[in-house]
Amino acid sequence: MITVSSLTKSRAQVRVLDDVSLEGAEGTVTALVGPSGSGKSTLLRCLNGLETFDAGQITIAGHRLAAGPHAPGLLERLRRDVGMVFQQFNLFAHLSAAENVALAPRVVLGLSASDARARGLDLLDRVGLRSFADARPATLSGGQQQRVAIARALAMRPRVMLFDEPTSALDPAMAAEVMEVIVELARAGQTMVVVTHDHGFARRAASRVVELAAGRIAREGLAGA
Amino acid sequence: MKSLLGAFAVVGWLTAATVAADLDEVVARGELIWAADQEGGGPHVFPDPADPRRLTGFEVELAALLAEELGVKPRFQQGQWDRLPLLLGRAADCVINGIELTPERLRDYSCSRPYFAYSLQLLARRDGRVDAFHTLAAPGPEGRWRVGVLTGSAAESVMRSRSDLEVDVIGYDGTIDSLEQVSSGVLDAAVMDDCIFNFYADRFSRLRTVERPFAGGFYTILTARDTPKLSAAIDAAIGRLIADGRLKSLYDRWDLAGRQQMLMLREGAEIPVARRKTLGELVRDTLPLLLKSAGMTVLLSCLAFPLAVGIGLAVAVGRMHGPRWLKPLLTGYVEVLRGTPLMLQLYAIFFLLPKIGLALPAVVAAVIGLALNYSAYESEIYRAGLKAVPLGQFEASLSLGLSKWQALRYVLVPQAVRIVMPPVTSDFIALFKDTSVCSAITVIELTKRYSVLALSTGRIVELAVVTAVLYLCMSWPLALLSRWFERQLERPAAGGTEG
Ligand SMILES: Nc1ncnc2c1ncn2[C@@H]1O[C@H](COP(=O)(O)OP(=O)(O)OP(=O)(O)O)[C@@H](O)[C@H]1O
Ligand SMILES: [Mg+2]
Numbered sequence A: 001m002i003t004v005s006s007l008t009k010s011r012a013q014v015r016v017l018d019d020v021s022l023e024g025a026e027g028t029v030t031a032l033v034g035p036s037g038s039g040k041s042t043l044l045r046c047l048n049g050l051e052t053f054d055a056g057q058i059t060i061a062g063h064r065l066a067a068g069p070h071a072p073g074l075l076e077r078l079r080r081d082v083g084m085v086f087q088q089f090n091l092f093a094h095l096s097a098a099e100n101v102a103l104a105p106r107v108v109l110g111l112s113a114s115d116a117r118a119r120g121l122d123l124l125d126r127v128g129l130r131s132f133a134d135a136r137p138a139t140l141s142g143g144q145q146q147r148v149a150i151a152r153a154l155a156m157r158p159r160v161m162l163f164d165e166p167t168s169a170l171d172p173a174m175a176a177e178v179m180e181v182i183v184e185l186a187r188a189g190q191t192m193v194v195v196t197h198d199h200g201f202a203r204r205a206a207s208r209v210v211e212l213a214a215g216r217i218a219r220e221g222l223a224g225a
Numbered sequence B: 001m002k003s004l005l006g007a008f009a010v011v012g013w014l015t016a017a018t019v020a021a022d023l024d025e026v027v028a029r030g031e032l033i034w035a036a037d038q039e040g041g042g043p044h045v046f047p048d049p050a051d052p053r054r055l056t057g058f059e060v061e062l063a064a065l066l067a068e069e070l071g072v073k074p075r076f077q078q079g080q081w082d083r084l085p086l087l088l089g090r091a092a093d094c095v096i097n098g099i100e101l102t103p104e105r106l107r108d109y110s111c112s113r114p115y116f117a118y119s120l121q122l123l124a125r126r127d128g129r130v131d132a133f134h135t136l137a138a139p140g141p142e143g144r145w146r147v148g149v150l151t152g153s154a155a156e157s158v159m160r161s162r163s164d165l166e167v168d169v170i171g172y173d174g175t176i177d178s179l180e181q182v183s184s185g186v187l188d189a190a191v192m193d194d195c196i197f198n199f200y201a202d203r204f205s206r207l208r209t210v211e212r213p214f215a216g217g218f219y220t221i222l223t224a225r226d227t228p229k230l231s232a233a234i235d236a237a238i239g240r241l242i243a244d245g246r247l248k249s250l251y252d253r254w255d256l257a258g259r260q261q262m263l264m265l266r267e268g269a270e271i272p273v274a275r276r277k278t279l280g281e282l283v284r285d286t287l288p289l290l291l292k293s294a295g296m297t298v299l300l301s302c303l304a305f306p307l308a309v310g311i312g313l314a315v316a317v318g319r320m321h322g323p324r325w326l327k328p329l330l331t332g333y334v335e336v337l338r339g340t341p342l343m344l345q346l347y348a349i350f351f352l353l354p355k356i357g358l359a360l361p362a363v364v365a366a367v368i369g370l371a372l373n374y375s376a377y378e379s380e381i382y383r384a385g386l387k388a389v390p391l392g393q394f395e396a397s398l399s400l401g402l403s404k405w406q407a408l409r410y411v412l413v414p415q416a417v418r419i420v421m422p423p424v425t426s427d428f429i430a431l432f433k434d435t436s437v438c439s440a441i442t443v444i445e446l447t448k449r450y451s452v453l454a455l456s457t458g459r460i461v462e463l464a465v466v467t468a469v470l471y472l473c474m475s476w477p478l479a480l481l482s483r484w485f486e487r488q489l490e491r492p493a494a495g496g497t498e499g
Helices: A040-047 A072-081 A097-107 A113-126 A142-154 A172-187 A199-205 B002-018 B023-029 B058-070 B081-087 B103-108 B133-137 B154-161 B177-183 B194-203 B228-243 B246-253 B258-267 B279-321 B326-339 B342-356 B362-388 B391-399 B404-419 B421-441 B446-457 B460-493
Strands: A002-011 A014-024 A029-033 A055-060 A063-066 A082-085 A160-164 A191-195 A208-213 A216-222 B031-036 B046-048 B051-056 B073-078 B116-125 B145-150 B167-172 B189-193 B207-219
Touching (some): A029 A040, A097 A113, A097 A142, A097 B404, A172 A191, B023 B031, B023 B058, B023 B228, B058 B246, B081 B446, B116 B154, B189 B194, B246 B258, B391 B404, B421 B460, B446 B460
Parallel strands (some): A029 A191, A082 A160, A160 A191
Antiparallel strands (some): A055 A063, B116 B189
């Protein structure tokens, strides 16, 4: 499902990613760990084309990314199949929770407004927020916002989900409720790459743990190893 | 001590400049300050083509002769023609600039004995449909005839009072603007003093005089009512200039038929003094006109502003997300429109476009001019608004598979619009007030109507109050509306996703 080979990227003369290779089979959860600045976010953002890279290549959900700039059409197709959840949630501030979830199905997949809303409500139900469908993001707690963000990404029925420290901006109680949702997804067989500092999660839900240090893979192994 | 004397001199000069100066003060000052509009053009007062820093014209020479008679030097004071009388007692001792002797002026100012006889001439294109004065009595193929005049001139009041003619009278701020517009086909005809057309005839070879002059009267020199000695001295001086032939030879030098002028000046004028209207009559006669012009103000703002916002938003998006070649073009668009005065832009659209075959009605030109000018400001506001939307919103949109344009359309622009609502609504009120600039291209909105009515009735204060009330009646609901708007949009936009 995911193949990264010899990925290299420099930023201002610094090698942020240095010959990174990685495999992620269908239905597996890859945990990306490592110290701050080691290149975890950069690697994740390369996986859905938010960042370009200098050498190597990526195959993800059947799409191939090569070094250098990507064609917009390729990225749009790839991103339908690869969802992403951000540390800062990034919910659309002017839309309600349900509208946040329904926007992409309506605009990108061309669903009717009512079908898109139905899909949105289903997903909010799945993350336990059905009753907050019409709430604006600003009125939700951080944990609730992140669960809406997960529902929003799932609305495209992606084959791969990418998470960038989904719980780092949350206090422990809220982090737990978000982790619950992610663990649930893992059980359901969703292919995922999760950047995290939470070793507990890595042990509990990940199939493999990959540790980055200074842009290189320092350790790689089965969870719990 | 020296500085004390200096201070006295300044105070003395200030009082001299702000209180109507009668003859003694003019003599003491050693200068007769006469007001005119050099933009009004020839043959009256205009910049010398050979040396544009120097003024020339038959009235420049007349002013010099009069000053000489009073034993002082002449000093020129520039003013907008239809507002020259307002300078009396403030910045000028007298007005010498083709001011026609009318019953209203006799009522409001001290008018000298006539110094020049003018005749009103109808002008049209050689290949146009207006070939006789009576053509104007029946509607033309496109309805009423469009006839240009100088705002505030006798030509304007004569043409407006001719209810027997099927004409729309359009007032211009510049004397020869109407000639330009007849020449380019925007107007069917123009009416002005024959001496002006004679002076510019070479430049407008496509135009011709239609029949002989159909009306006429006299020019007078205006002085303030409270400077009787100055008024008398000017009258006496004109008398001497007529008697000893200096005025005749002056007119002959300017090709103004001196002999005929002298005959007509000796005949003199019997012009009644207008009666002062009661307040009731004043309101009854002016309110409908003021209301109509207020409607024009509202119309211009409500048409121009949505256009400005639309164009501004498109320009902002183009500059931030458009193709690379487009960006410098849009930056140029914004800088040119912001860096040049609205007045100039309106002029270009209204007076220059017809020269390349694109003649727009004044109201359309005004709406386009206002919209383009304000679009530059709106685009800068929207650019700031788009920048204020967190980058994460854009990345989240892209990561869901939205294209750049979809992200803009559904996520970035809606948020930017909310962010910039306060500055945009305050710009709407600014545009509302800027509509008054459109009078430069013959659109009569409220401010222009006020100034025309105030000058023709001499009721500057009363009409100012009525006009101010009308402006308030319009801008108050506007302010309420914009505040309501802000409240509506603030609710959902409050806070961010950073929580
Ligand atoms: N926009 C940027 N411009 C320049 N350098 C950047 C930028 N973003 C990240 N970097 C640098 O790239 C390197 C990798 O950053 P990255 O964000 O991928 O690390 P990370 O492992 O996600 O760290 P953290 O745990 O703090 O999120 C770091 O040295 C960082 O300073
Ligand atoms: Mg990171």
